[in-house]
Amino acid sequence: MTDRADVVFSCRDLHVFVEDREIVRGVDLEVRAGEKHAIMGPNGSGKSTLAAALMGHPAYRVEGVIELGGERVDGLPAHERARRGMFLGFQYPVAVPGVSVASFLRAAVSARRGEEVPIREFRKMLAEAFETLSIPKEFMGRSLNDGFSGGEKKRLEILQMLLLRPRFALLDEIDSGLDIDALKVVSEGIERAAGPEMGLLLVTHYQRILEYVRPDVVHVFMGGRIVRSGGPELALELEERGYDWLQPDAGPVEAAS
């Protein structure tokens, strides 16, 4: 038995169903404080379903155990998971017309804290975070994600992660649709937000972002399962050899770490 005190996130025997279809077929994960994990897999492998289900998306039926900081959260709605420190960076952040970025962020930070954040403190936090992510200040007054470019949306996701200070963050294809400059900015933001306290799970299709955000553990996800886990070298291997050499039905392989 290893010490579980520093496990910020775990799931055991997780199955996810969309109506009667089983999309995620038995996943075990354990992420410790300060660790960065990457889940890599081909398109259609169920990665995004896994991420949304972990966050508590109401469209999915979930079986298995999900724990955040040793506390079970699988029965909780999304907002309760968020308040306890789980964060999902969306692959496709949703536009909410008429709701300004600033008023949304204030509501989110207040919800996470459990009390209204004072306006002066909030303004200061906001200004710093915008600076870090190189987002122009005008965006504070714009409608949330409405008419934003792909890169702008992704930066705003990371900005939210910075402000909300999660214990465990899931980032779903945060690298998709980013050019190399935006990828650098986003990666720096992730590094800044992810301190020694936070656990991180990057869901990605490509190895590219892992050159900037170095993972400790890489999992290969195929056919609704983790088929192999290893160190950062596994990502490079996938880059060279693709996914075909891994058999989705071979069953999970013990984690290398």
Add this chain to the structure above:
Amino acid sequence: MPLDEETVRRIATRLEEGEAGVAARLRALEVYREQPLPRRSLHLWRYTDPAALMPDGLGPLPAEAGGAPGPVPGRPAAAVLLRPGEHPGIEGTLPAGVTVEPLDGGDPRLGRAVPEVRGPFEAMNRAAFDAGVLVRVAPGTAVEGPVWIRAASGGGAFLPRILVDVGEGATVTVVEEHVGGAGGFRIAVTEILAGPGARVEHVPIQRLDDGARGHLTVRTVADAGASVATSFVSLGGTLVKMDLGARLAGEGASSELLGFLLGGDGQRFDHHTVHRHEAPRGRSDIGFRTVLTGRSRSAYTGLIRIEQEARGVEAYQENRNLLLSKEARADTIPELEILNEDVQCTHGATVSPVDPDQAFYLESRGLDPVEAERLIVGGFLEPTLARVPGGVRELLEPVIAARLEALGAGR
């Protein structure tokens, strides 16, 4: 009292009108008598029984108009209070070029935008309006701050009438706020004449009491190059029909109608909008949004009519309905009548619940479902709120917040 010659004479006497006023009112009374209630087969009346809006008796009423309605917010150029059977109360120091005065039944401009043949409610108001105000803005005058007209009554029938005559190149904002009216009927008519190049903002706000019924008609006539921006808000009453529109009578005129309603349990709303393009190169836009909770209902009929000579026109119409409960219901019929081919015209309508993707996105950030819904609804109303003049937003925000609060408590 019934609507007859004696009643009409009594109202005119009470408002100290001369023979011209009495004569014009009596002519309208004839029109009223000759008009049957509209047929339900017409789209305009398909969803609402006109008989349910028709008062069974008329004033003049005792002047106990349901308590003092309180001060007008913001910094209006003038605050006008209309009460049944009284001359308007007018406060404020008006700039040169603007006059606000009692409206006389004999005013020759009456009926230019809303003729009495429009329908029985319009004819009834023309014959028997029991409070009226005339706002005149001289050519070239720009008025700072809104002229804020508040129509307040207790029960019974109240027939207020507003006439706004804006001279060439002048600029003015008029707020028309309907309050009170519990258990009664509000039959209102507003006419706005926008001279060449005039810029008019009009903000009708319906926040009648629970139990009030009403029929509110608003028409603007926009001369060449005039622009009219209407921002309308429907919140109150039990059964209220609002009929809004503009005639784009001169070349290059424009009209924008943006508005919303927030319907609570048991309320029924019926809105009609019309943009009638009579001249070339006009532009019009309609954006009407409804948010319905409980067992509330909204019916909307919208018409864009483009006459043969009105070439090069752009006209848009959109109605979006957000249903926050399974019992709420929205009906929508957008119509186009286009008599020439040189136009750009679109229309659309949607009826849907809150977008679950938006809700999940907000909830994934820690907002509970009620907060998330409130934020989404607030955003949905924002296009209208963003452009109302100073004071109106301050008036509406707490009303809207209270409505949305009640919504959360009802779960």
